[in-house]
Amino acid sequence: MSESFSSRVYDVVRRIPMGKVATYGQVAALAGNPRNARIVGYALHSNPEPGVIPCHRVVFRDGSLAPGFAFGGPERQRALLEDEGVSFIPPAKSHTNAGEEGWLVDLQRCQWQE
DNA sequence: TCGCTGACCATAC
DNA sequence: GGTATGGCCAGCG
Numbered sequence: 001m002s003e004s005f006s007s008r009v010y011d012v013v014r015r016i017p018m019g020k021v022a023t024y025g026q027v028a029a030l031a032g033n034p035r036n037a038r039i040v041g042y043a044l045h046s047n048p049e050p051g052v053i054p055c056h057r058v059v060f061r062d063g064s065l066a067p068g069f070a071f072g073g074p075e076r077q078r079a080l081l082e083d084e085g086v087s088f089i090p091p092a093k094s095h096t097n098a099g100e101e102g103w104l105v106d107l108q109r110c111q112w113q114e
Numbered sequence: 115t116c117g118c119t120g121a122c123c124a125t126a127c
Numbered sequence: 128g129g130t131a132t133g134g135c136c137a138g139c140g
Contacts (some may be wrong), residue, residue, distance in 0.1 A: 005137065033136070034135095035135040036136055037133075037135090038136075039135090039136055039138085042136095046138085083134075
């Protein structure tokens with residue numbers, strides 16, 4: 001293939017429909033290498049086309065968003081996804097800690113299904 | 115040109 | 128059940 005793995009990653013992420021999210025492992029698998037989940041993140045980190053590539057729709061296997069890096073803050077990512085109709089699940093419960101971080105995406109409802 | 119690091123995921127102890 | 132480490136592959140210095 002002429003295109004690099006990262007190019008494929010961008011193409012896959014770009015295909016994620018609104019209101020849906022995909023995991024790094026899934027994007028990596030669709031890109032052709034299920035083991036390249038790390039490269040997917042690396043490729044998105046490059047983000048050659050901000051605004052075109054919805055990196056905020058890519059989440060961890062657990063449904064949690066990336067830690068501190070983000071493109072403007074984890075809450076920014078949560079707002080974008082929530083605005084698209086993605087359901088979020090507050091981790092809390094046991095602890096009375098009202099941590100804003102830790103919000104998990106409802107992969108069971110909003111995970112992108114081919 | 116070679117080596118290291120890295121938005122991860124899975125398995126082992 | 129939780130924590131720690133390994134392994135895969137690609138881009139960058």
